[in-house]
Amino acid sequence: MIPIRPSSPSDLRHFSSPITVSISLNALTRNFQQIRQSIGPSTRILAVIKADAYGHGAIPVAQTLEHLGIFGFGVASVIEGITLREHHIHCPILIMGPILPQHLREIIRHQLTPVISRAEIVQQLIELLYPRATPFPVHLKVDTGLHRLGFEADQALSLLTRLSPSTSLIEIEGLLSHFADADNQDHTLTNVQIQKFLAFVDQAKQLGVRPPILHMANSAGILFHPTAHLGMVRPGLMLYGYAPRQESSSHSLTLEPVMQATTYVAHLRSLQPGEIVGYNALFRTRRPSQIAVLPVGYTHGFPRHLTGVGHVLLKGERAPIIGKICMDMMMVDVTDIPHPTVGEEVVLLGKQGTREITADDHAGWLKTIPYEVLCGIGGKANRIYLPQTPVPSPSHTSAQSAKKH
Numbered sequence: 001m002i003p004i005r006p007s008s009p010s011d012l013r014h015f016s017s018p019i020t021v022s023i024s025l026n027a028l029t030r031n032f033q034q035i036r037q038s039i040g041p042s043t044r045i046l047a048v049i050k051a052d053a054y055g056h057g058a059i060p061v062a063q064t065l066e067h068l069g070i071f072g073f074g075v076a077s078v079i080e081g082i083t084l085r086e087h088h089i090h091c092p093i094l095i096m097g098p099i100l101p102q103h104l105r106e107i108i109r110h111q112l113t114p115v116i117s118r119a120e121i122v123q124q125l126i127e128l129l130y131p132r133a134t135p136f137p138v139h140l141k142v143d144t145g146l147h148r149l150g151f152e153a154d155q156a157l158s159l160l161t162r163l164s165p166s167t168s169l170i171e172i173e174g175l176l177s178h179f180a181d182a183d184n185q186d187h188t189l190t191n192v193q194i195q196k197f198l199a200f201v202d203q204a205k206q207l208g209v210r211p212p213i214l215h216m217a218n219s220a221g222i223l224f225h226p227t228a229h230l231g232m233v234r235p236g237l238m239l240y241g242y243a244p245r246q247e248s249s250s251h252s253l254t255l256e257p258v259m260q261a262t263t264y265v266a267h268l269r270s271l272q273p274g275e276i277v278g279y280n281a282l283f284r285t286r287r288p289s290q291i292a293v294l295p296v297g298y299t300h301g302f303p304r305h306l307t308g309v310g311h312v313l314l315k316g317e318r319a320p321i322i323g324k325i326c327m328d329m330m331m332v333d334v335t336d337i338p339h340p341t342v343g344e345e346v347v348l349l350g351k352q353g354t355r356e357i358t359a360d361d362h363a364g365w366l367k368t369i370p371y372e373v374l375c376g377i378g379g380k381a382n383r384i385y386l387p388q389t390p391v392p393s394p395s396h397t398s399a400q401s402a403k404k405h
Helices: 023-037 050-054 059-067 077-085 101-109 119-129 154-162 188-206 219-224 244-250 357-366 370-378
Strands: 022-023 044-048 072-075 093-095 113-116 138-143 169-177 213-217 261-263 267-271 289-294 312-316 318-322 330-333 345-352 355-357 381-386
Touching: 022 023, 023 044, 023 219, 023 381, 050 059, 050 370, 059 072, 059 077, 059 093, 059 154, 072 077, 072 318, 077 093, 077 101, 101 113, 101 119, 119 138, 119 154, 119 169, 119 312, 119 355, 138 154, 154 169, 154 188, 169 188, 213 219, 244 357, 261 370, 312 355, 345 370, 357 370
Parallel strands: 022 381, 044 072, 072 093, 093 113, 113 138, 138 169, 169 213
Antiparallel strands: 022 261, 261 345, 267 289, 289 330, 312 318, 312 345, 318 330, 345 355
């Protein structure tokens, strides 16, 4: 048998991902400051950085935001919270996804804040905390209409009745709910949810439960429903430069996309009229054509549905995607672009020259939402973080200081 010699790191320098994602931490900071200026000075901010910060990289994003007067971070899973702790993120981290009994020991160990939707989890947590001296903070989620996670209001009130005021092992630090339709121009459902939540809060107060933090506003809630800002808001998409609906561009906030994605021309083909391009003969040339092959495909976050509707930028000009997008390649028509060359940069998301392709563009082509676009593109790429220019800390930083466990 011939031994296989492992490659040294230097041998692999040309074999990285064919897509490079550039993350502007300066743009992230400016988006955060825009959000900060759009809410009340005493309103806390919980940055949602689940799904690896929507493909932007949770660790660099958290490290950048932690110094800007943020209250804490929202993630979906316990493992996401543990990863942040292992990278020395010290402010509160809310676990906003489902909590199981087997998660509780790690939640306690890593001082994560569980968002609780089931009464049995509270009891199991109390049993594990005994005989802890300092109350452990939790947030209770009330379902006001999304019908995903959360207590029904009467169930939550029953739990609070049993807990207050004798239980000293846990502290109800926050009450929250989650919008189902806050980006809709029709505010009917969202207004109903707000009223249901505020009514529940009033009932909790009658039981003597007055948590310091109330929250339900996501990015759409921040933009379109100021009455829902309450004590804390939970921006996600806004941090990364996009509004929940494009009409909101008329708002006073000027958000900047944080992510840019590029690849390169890997191969050029000259074809005669009537020749097919790609699988299943989906595309056939109608003129003498030059086709560029790009080394990215649906495994890199560019679904086959982009075929025939999507574009890329080469030399600052739009080049249409033709043929069926492959697992790790796509073809674009560069016939009208002068002198393309192998190795030349191609912009998949972002600016080149005077033109720009955004996640909103991709979402329109794919009939989806920019959240899905960003997560898909940012997940399997080389990420480069552009240096952040130091910015003054907000004057309200002390008011935003994280409450330590």
